[in-house]
Amino acid sequence: MSSNALPSHAPVVVIGGGIMGCSTLYHLAKMGVTDAILLERNQLTSGTTWHSAAQVRALRHSRNLTRMIQYSVELYSQLEKETGQAAGWIQKGSLSIATNEDRLTHIKRQEALAKAYGIPAHSISAEEAKERWPLMNADDVLGAVWSPDDGRVSPSDVCAALVKGARSLGAKLFEKTGVTAILTENGKVKGVETTQGTVMCDAIALCTGLWSREAGAMAGAEVPLLACEHFYLLTKPVDGIVGNTPTLSDHDNHLYIRDDSGGLLVGCFEPMGKPIAPGVLTESFEFGLLPEDWDHFEPMMMNALHRLPALETAEVKMLLNGPESFTPDGTFMLGETAETRGLFLGCGMNSVGVAAGGGAGMNLAHTIIHGAPAYDLSEADAKRFAPIYNSVEHLMARAPEVLGTHYDIAYPGKQFKTARDLRRLPLDAEYRSAKAHFGQVYGWERPLYFGKEQEPVLKFGRPDWFENVKTEVRAAHESAAIFDASPFGKIEVEGPDAEAFLLKTCAGYVARKPGSVIYTAVLNERGTFESDITVQRISETHYRLFVGTNAIKRDLTWFRRHSDGFDVSLTDSTETYAVLGLMGPESPRIAADVGAPELNDIGYFKHGEAHIAGHHVRAARLSYVGEAGWEITCRAENAPAIYAALTAAGAKPAGLYAQTSMRVEKGFCAMGHELDSDLTPVETGLDAMTRKQGGFIGAEAIAERKAAGAVSRVLSLTLEDEAAVPLGHEPVLLDGEILGQTSTCAFGYRVGKPIALAHVERPVETGTTVQIDIAGEIFNAVVTNGPLFDPDGNRMRPS
Structure with missing residues (x-):
C-alpha cells in the first residue's frame, strides 16, 4: 500500500495508523500540508482501532467536545461520496434507558444539554423504548431518551477512506515502518529514526494509542495513559434481529448493546476494569486480542441476560477482549507537549476514539498548523496533568477506575477513589483534624468543605454538605475564614527585562510600582484567553505570578516559549x-x-x-x-x-x-468556566483590565472584536425557587428560545438563593426574567449584569 521510498524530510510525521493517525493525516492534507507522511509499524488499524465497537454518539458534557463529535458524524457520512470508499456509516440512533430515578435525572439533564447544543434528543416512555428495541426486557425501565442522529461506522473502512482522501492530495503512508527513536535538539523534535531509515521533520503527531506513553518517553515527554482490557460479547444470529438496530445504552447495568451481523454485540464498562502493565503488549501485538475472561465478564453477562432474555438461547461466537487506553481523568490528550516542542499528542481516547477521531484529528491538524485547535479544547490539553500522574503505579490504580466511571451518573461532587493522596498541602494534617472532605486537583488534595461527619451521599438535589458550606460562608461574611490557595501555581519572573517581558505577554497594567498587585489576562494572538493570573511586583526586576492550580505546566510552558529575546529567568516556585x-x-x-x-x-x-x-x-x-x-x-x-x-x-x-459560592455571588469569572480560548476579555466584561495602548499579545485582535461590536455576554442569574439546584451547563431560555447556558452554579448564601453565571448569545437587561431548564424542569431566574452581592465592592476594601 505504501509508495516509493521514505523521504529524507517531511514537514509533519504522523506516527500510528489507527483512527487518530488516519484522521490527522487526512486533515493535514486538507489544510494544505500535502507532503505529510504517516508511519505505521504494522498495518493500518492493527492496534486497537480495528476491534472498536465504533459507536458514534454526539452528546458530550461540553459544547466543544459535542461539536467535535458532530464534526465526526458529518465527516463519516460524506466520506464515501468524497473518496469512493465506503465508511460503513449506519445512522440508526441511540436509546439511553434509565432504571432508577437518578439515572432518569441524568439522562434528562443530557436531553436538556442536547437541545442547547442543537442535537435532536427526546424523552420517551418505557413503552416507546420497548417499541424501538422489542428484544429488551423493559419491566424495570422508568424512561428513556432517544437520539436519532447517532450512529456507528466500520472502523477499518473509515481509516481506509481517510487515507485514500489524504493520498489523493499527496500525503503518503508507510506501513511496516516502526519508529525506533525520536530525535530532538534543544527540547524540540527534529526527526524520527525508523526501521526503514531516518526522516527529518518539523513536527510529529503522536497517535500511537496504548503505546503512546512509551513513544512520548522517546522524546522526553510525559504521556500519562494506560491500557485496560475491554470486553464485548458477539453472538451468532438471533431471532428478532432484522437489519440494523439503534444502540441500546443500559448504563445502570454498565452495558451497551446493538446488532452485529444478525446477532448481538453486548459490550460493557464494568465498575473496575483490568489494567495491562506497560510492556506486556509489544510491537508484535498486531490485530491481537487478549484471552477471554469469562469469570471477569460473568457479572456483566448476568446483567445482559436480565436486559435481553433472548441471550439465554443465543449461541456465543466469541468474548472479544481488546485493549483500550485510558487517561487519569477519562478525557483524551490533544496538543503540543510541555516538555518537547513540535511533539503533538492525539491519544488516550478512553474508548471513544472512533466517535471522536474525525473531529479530534481535524483539531490536531489545526493545532499543528495554526498553533491552536479550531475551538477551545483545554479540557483535553496535553499539558493538564501533574507529572506525578505519569507514574506506572498511579496509572495501574486509576485507569481501571476510569474505565468503570465511563457510564457513571454525573453527580456533582463526584471524585475518583484511586490514586489519591499523591500530593498533600502543607496544612494537610490540620485539615484532616478539622474533618475536611477533600477533592483532587492536579494531584493535590484540596479541602472542599470542613466538618464532615460521614461520607456524603451524592445526589442531584440539595447536597449533604449544604449546611457545612453555609457555616463557612457565614464565617467569612461575619467573622473570618481561611481559604487555602497554596496549590495555585507560582512562577518567579526575574531579570532586567522582567517588566518588558510581562508587558508583552500580559494584557494588564503590569508596569505598576513594586508593592502592587495586578490582575491580568494572558492572551494569544487571537485575543482569547490562555490564562488569567494575579501578579505581585516585588521589585523592579522581580515579579511573582499566581496561576490556576491545574494550569502551572501549561502557563509556565506558555511564558517560557514567549521569553526569547528577553533577559529573564522563569522559576516554578509552587511548592516553595x-x-x-x-x-x-x-x-x-x-x-x-x-x-x-x-x-x-x-x-x-x-x-x-x-x-x-x-x-x-x-x-x-x-x-x-x-x-x-x-x-x-x-x-x-x-x-x-x-x-x-x-x-x-x-x-x-x-x-x-x-x-x-462567594465567587459566583461576586460575578468573578474563572478559567475553564467563564473564560476560555474561544473568548476575549471583551465578551467576558474584562476589557477594562486590559491596557488601552496595546503592546501585548492579542491587542490587535481585541481592537478588532470591539470594532466589530462585541460586548460582554456573561451575566449573573438569581433563581426564584430557593429549592432549585442548578449544576452548570443548563440551557437558559428567553421567550421559549435558547439564549445560552449556565457555567458556574452554586447556592448564594449571602443572597439566600440559588445563583449562576451564564454565557448568553446576546446581552439581556438587568431585571429580565429568563428560564433555566434543569433536567427538564423549568425554573425562573432574574438577570443581573454585574455582581449579585455588594456590587460596588465596598466590603473588599480596607475599612
Whole structure:
C-alpha cells in the first residue's frame, strides 16, 4: 500500500495508523500540508482501532467536545461520496434507558444539554423504548431518551477512506515502518529514526494509542495513559434481529448493546476494569486480542441476560477482549507537549476514539498548523496533568477506575477513589483534624468543605454538605475564614527585562510600582484567553505570578516559549510557598492579635511584608470572595505555625465550595468556566483590565472584536425557587428560545438563593426574567449584569 521510498524530510510525521493517525493525516492534507507522511509499524488499524465497537454518539458534557463529535458524524457520512470508499456509516440512533430515578435525572439533564447544543434528543416512555428495541426486557425501565442522529461506522473502512482522501492530495503512508527513536535538539523534535531509515521533520503527531506513553518517553515527554482490557460479547444470529438496530445504552447495568451481523454485540464498562502493565503488549501485538475472561465478564453477562432474555438461547461466537487506553481523568490528550516542542499528542481516547477521531484529528491538524485547535479544547490539553500522574503505579490504580466511571451518573461532587493522596498541602494534617472532605486537583488534595461527619451521599438535589458550606460562608461574611490557595501555581519572573517581558505577554497594567498587585489576562494572538493570573511586583526586576492550580505546566510552558529575546529567568516556585487567604470583617483584629497590625495599612491591590508567629509573610490585599482580607504568602514549612496563630485568634478554615459560592455571588469569572480560548476579555466584561495602548499579545485582535461590536455576554442569574439546584451547563431560555447556558452554579448564601453565571448569545437587561431548564424542569431566574452581592465592592476594601 505504501509508495516509493521514505523521504529524507517531511514537514509533519504522523506516527500510528489507527483512527487518530488516519484522521490527522487526512486533515493535514486538507489544510494544505500535502507532503505529510504517516508511519505505521504494522498495518493500518492493527492496534486497537480495528476491534472498536465504533459507536458514534454526539452528546458530550461540553459544547466543544459535542461539536467535535458532530464534526465526526458529518465527516463519516460524506466520506464515501468524497473518496469512493465506503465508511460503513449506519445512522440508526441511540436509546439511553434509565432504571432508577437518578439515572432518569441524568439522562434528562443530557436531553436538556442536547437541545442547547442543537442535537435532536427526546424523552420517551418505557413503552416507546420497548417499541424501538422489542428484544429488551423493559419491566424495570422508568424512561428513556432517544437520539436519532447517532450512529456507528466500520472502523477499518473509515481509516481506509481517510487515507485514500489524504493520498489523493499527496500525503503518503508507510506501513511496516516502526519508529525506533525520536530525535530532538534543544527540547524540540527534529526527526524520527525508523526501521526503514531516518526522516527529518518539523513536527510529529503522536497517535500511537496504548503505546503512546512509551513513544512520548522517546522524546522526553510525559504521556500519562494506560491500557485496560475491554470486553464485548458477539453472538451468532438471533431471532428478532432484522437489519440494523439503534444502540441500546443500559448504563445502570454498565452495558451497551446493538446488532452485529444478525446477532448481538453486548459490550460493557464494568465498575473496575483490568489494567495491562506497560510492556506486556509489544510491537508484535498486531490485530491481537487478549484471552477471554469469562469469570471477569460473568457479572456483566448476568446483567445482559436480565436486559435481553433472548441471550439465554443465543449461541456465543466469541468474548472479544481488546485493549483500550485510558487517561487519569477519562478525557483524551490533544496538543503540543510541555516538555518537547513540535511533539503533538492525539491519544488516550478512553474508548471513544472512533466517535471522536474525525473531529479530534481535524483539531490536531489545526493545532499543528495554526498553533491552536479550531475551538477551545483545554479540557483535553496535553499539558493538564501533574507529572506525578505519569507514574506506572498511579496509572495501574486509576485507569481501571476510569474505565468503570465511563457510564457513571454525573453527580456533582463526584471524585475518583484511586490514586489519591499523591500530593498533600502543607496544612494537610490540620485539615484532616478539622474533618475536611477533600477533592483532587492536579494531584493535590484540596479541602472542599470542613466538618464532615460521614461520607456524603451524592445526589442531584440539595447536597449533604449544604449546611457545612453555609457555616463557612457565614464565617467569612461575619467573622473570618481561611481559604487555602497554596496549590495555585507560582512562577518567579526575574531579570532586567522582567517588566518588558510581562508587558508583552500580559494584557494588564503590569508596569505598576513594586508593592502592587495586578490582575491580568494572558492572551494569544487571537485575543482569547490562555490564562488569567494575579501578579505581585516585588521589585523592579522581580515579579511573582499566581496561576490556576491545574494550569502551572501549561502557563509556565506558555511564558517560557514567549521569553526569547528577553533577559529573564522563569522559576516554578509552587511548592516553595503556601498561600492562606484570611478573609472577613474580623481580619483587621486578627492581624493585630497575631502581631501583624501593619497588614491593616496595606492598600487595595497592594502587598506588604510582616511577621506572623515569628515567620516572614507577604500579604496582598485582594479578595476572590468579596470580603476584606489578604492573601498571605509564606514559606511552606512555616504555614502550620501561621495557621495555628490565625485560628487561635478566631479564624475558621473554609473550603473550595464556599469559595465558589462567594465567587459566583461576586460575578468573578474563572478559567475553564467563564473564560476560555474561544473568548476575549471583551465578551467576558474584562476589557477594562486590559491596557488601552496595546503592546501585548492579542491587542490587535481585541481592537478588532470591539470594532466589530462585541460586548460582554456573561451575566449573573438569581433563581426564584430557593429549592432549585442548578449544576452548570443548563440551557437558559428567553421567550421559549435558547439564549445560552449556565457555567458556574452554586447556592448564594449571602443572597439566600440559588445563583449562576451564564454565557448568553446576546446581552439581556438587568431585571429580565429568563428560564433555566434543569433536567427538564423549568425554573425562573432574574438577570443581573454585574455582581449579585455588594456590587460596588465596598466590603473588599480596607475599612
